[in-house]
Amino acid sequence: MKNKQNDLKGKTILVVGTGYAQKRFILQKIKKLGIKIVMINKEKNWAAPYVDHWIFTDTNNHVASLQALENFNSDNPNIKISGVYTYWEDDVLLTAKIAEKLKLIGIPYQIAKKTRNKGIFRKFCQDNDLPYPQYKTIKNQDDLNFVKKRFHFPVVVKPVFGSSSAYVVKVEEKSELEETYKYVKTNLSVQVESALNDGMDVMIEEYIEGDEVDIDILIQNGKIKFYTISDNDQTDEPFFVETGRQTPSNLPKKEQQELIIMTEETLEKLGVQNGCIHFEAKSTIHGAYPLEVNLRMGGDEFYSMVKGAWGVDLIENALNIACNIYIKINKPATPNKYYVSRDFLSSNSGILMELDVSKKLNKLKYVDQIYFQKKIGDVVLAPPEGYEYLGWISVTGENAIDAEDNMEEAIKYVSYRVAKFDPASSIGKTMRKNSF
Numbered sequence: 427m428k429n430k431q432n433d434l435k436g437k438t439i440l441v442v443g444t445g446y447a448q449k450r451f452i453l454q455k456i457k458k459l460g461i462k463i464v465m466i467n468k469e470k471n472w473a474a475p476y477v478d479h480w481i482f483t484d485t486n487n488h489v490a491s492l493q494a495l496e497n498f499n500s501d502n503p504n505i506k507i508s509g510v511y512t513y514w515e516d517d518v519l520l521t522a523k524i525a526e527k528l529k530l531i532g533i534p535y536q537i538a539k540k541t542r543n544k545g546i547f548r549k550f551c552q553d554n555d556l557p558y559p560q561y562k563t564i565k566n567q568d569d570l571n572f573v574k575k576r577f578h579f580p581v582v583v584k585p586v587f588g589s590s591s592a593y594v595v596k597v598e599e600k601s602e603l604e605e606t607y608k609y610v611k612t613n614l615s616v617q618v619e620s621a622l623n624d625g626m627d628v629m630i631e632e633y634i635e636g637d638e639v640d641i642d643i644l645i646q647n648g649k650i651k652f653y654t655i656s657d658n659d660q661t662d663e664p665f666f667v668e669t670g671r672q673t674p675s676n677l678p679k680k681e682q683q684e685l686i687i688m689t690e691e692t693l694e695k696l697g698v699q700n701g702c703i704h705f706e707a708k709s710t711i712h713g714a715y716p717l718e719v720n721l722r723m724g725g726d727e728f729y730s731m732v733k734g735a736w737g738v739d740l741i742e743n744a745l746n747i748a749c750n751i752y753i754k755i756n757k758p759a760t761p762n763k764y765y766v767s768r769d770f771l772s773s774n775s776g777i778l779m780e781l782d783v784s785k786k787l788n789k790l791k792y793v794d795q796i797y798f799q800k801k802i803g804d805v806v807l808a809p810p811e812g813y814e815y816l817g818w819i820s821v822t823g824e825n826a827i828d829a830e831d832n833m834e835e836a837i838k839y840v841s842y843r844v845a846k847f848d849p850a851s852s853i854g855k856t857m858r859k860n861s862f
Contacts, residue, residue, distance in 0.1 A: 434459045434461055434749065435459065435461070436461075437462070438463075438464060438505055439456065439463055439464070439509050440466065440495075440528075441453070441466070441511055442512040442521045443466070443485055443512055444465060444467045447472040452513050452723075453473055455739075456476070461745065464479045464507060465481065466480075467481075469482065470482075479505065481495060485516070488520050488523055491520055492524070495528075507530070508748075509531060509745065509748030510525050510528065510532060511744065513725075518538055518541075518542055518722055519542055521538075521721075522721075531700050531747060531748055533701055540696060541719040541720070543586050543587060544718065545586045551716060557688070558715070559631045559633070560578070562629065563586060563627055564607060570607060573630050579599060580596055581603070581632055582632075582666075583603075583630050584629060591661070591668060593610050595609070595664050596666065607628065636709050638658040639655050639685060639706075639709060640658060640671065640705070640707075640728070641654070641655050641656075642702075642705075642724050643689070643702070643705060644701075644702055644703075644738070644753065645701060646747050646753055647699060648698075651743075651755050652757055654732055654735065654736055654738075655674060655682055655686075656671045657673075657677065658670075658671050667769075667771060667809060668769055669769050670766065670769055672765065673735050673764070674735055676826050677709055684713055684714040685707055685709055685714045688707065689705050692719065701722075701744065702744035702747070703719065704724040723740050723741065727765075727794075728740070731820060734763050734765060734822065736757060736761060737758065738757070743755070763829075764826050765822055766830055766832070767818055767819065767820040768818060768836075770798075770816040771815050772844040774808055774846050775807045776847050777806070777844065778801070778805075779843050780802065780841070781798070781802050782841045786839055790821075792829075792836075795820045796817075808844075819836060819840070
């Protein structure tokens with residue numbers, strides 16, 4: 427039995443952070459459910475058509491944000507907030523604090539803090555008999571020397587508060603470690619990755635060899651009500667740039683079961699009771715390893731792919747959970763469709779000079795979504811200067827092989843050219859100085 431939409435109709439949800447305009451579909455869905463939106467954000471923006479009430483504050487300043495919320499509630503005693511929700515990684519910690527302050531369903535701040543900081547999460551795994559690689563947060567030269575002496579290479583250098591694989595770099599040899607660390611530490615920027623507003627520390631951990639997956643989960647009262655595993659395509663190393671994914675997973679059933687057992691144990695030990703979770707993991711010859719626990723819905727195409735494959739709406743169900751409405755999901759034995767997505771990347775930074783997305787692409791019955799955020803004339807920053815992509819498409823198939831074949835056909839209808847920056851330009855000079 428599925429929840430009826432009128433369970434949410436007329437309720438008021440506090441949404442924390444608008445994010446960028448690519449998230450428009452989420453607010454559109456919330457409004458279609460008949461929900462009123464109170465938005466806490468720094469300024470009015472693209473989200474204005476969907477927002478009923480605004481609370482303007484710098485959401486990076488939690489003290490100011492909580493005070494602004496208190497002022498809003500005092501000024502609007504007739505507005506009853508039924509739940510708090512975020513889809514934006516930057517605002518996970520603030521959302522946890524708000525849920526506690528308003529005594530709403532959510533994830534306690536101390537739990538959210540353990541997952542948001544990658545170094546703290548690794549320590550949590552170490553202390554709770556969960557799989558983890560050798561790791562160290564780097565504070566000085568002695569820490570780098572320790573890594574070179576004690577760690578097995580390759581290793582991964584990453585910011586502890588990063589998101590979207592920004593500034594995550596694989597290091598194959600010890601001789602490359604210091605230069606790579608210096609690059610990451612020097613170039614960290616909230617303009618490139620806004621999630622870094624929570625902190626600029628850098629950590630190093632041993633590289634985990636295996637098949638990377640994303641596990642999208644709905645959990646209520648400590649019970650996993652739904653999950654699906656998606657396979658990530660091989661990332662473009664050494665910068666771990668995402669290239670695409672498949673839903674559902676093609677991994678053997680045994681490996682999928684190991685992943686779910688590990689995921690459930692991790693969430694139980696963390697104390698995560700309620701929410702929509704995007705769990706990143708690896709399946710290895712030594713078993714399942716947790717990578718990251720994101721306390722919000724997966725980005726970009728995940729919503730559409732999960733809904734199409736399983737008929738489960740992650741947004742609606744997450745809102746039901748936030749409003750303490752009991753959910754019951756009957757997951758079908760087999761997926762309705764199989765999905766494949768592909769990201770369009772540039773091998774170099776430069777200017778997008780040509781972009782041709784054939785109109786025939788829209789007419790292909792198996793094409794699910796087409797999204798391009800770049801247009802001709804735009805700057806495209808590829809690693810190490812930036813972590814941008816041009817766009818992505820997703821397709822469906824009757825089975826996994828059919829979906830893959832459809833994708834190979836679909837990408838023939840997309841062509842583009844990114845002209846490298848002039849070496850004499852300021853960015854070009856920066857690129858020449860960078861050994862990456």
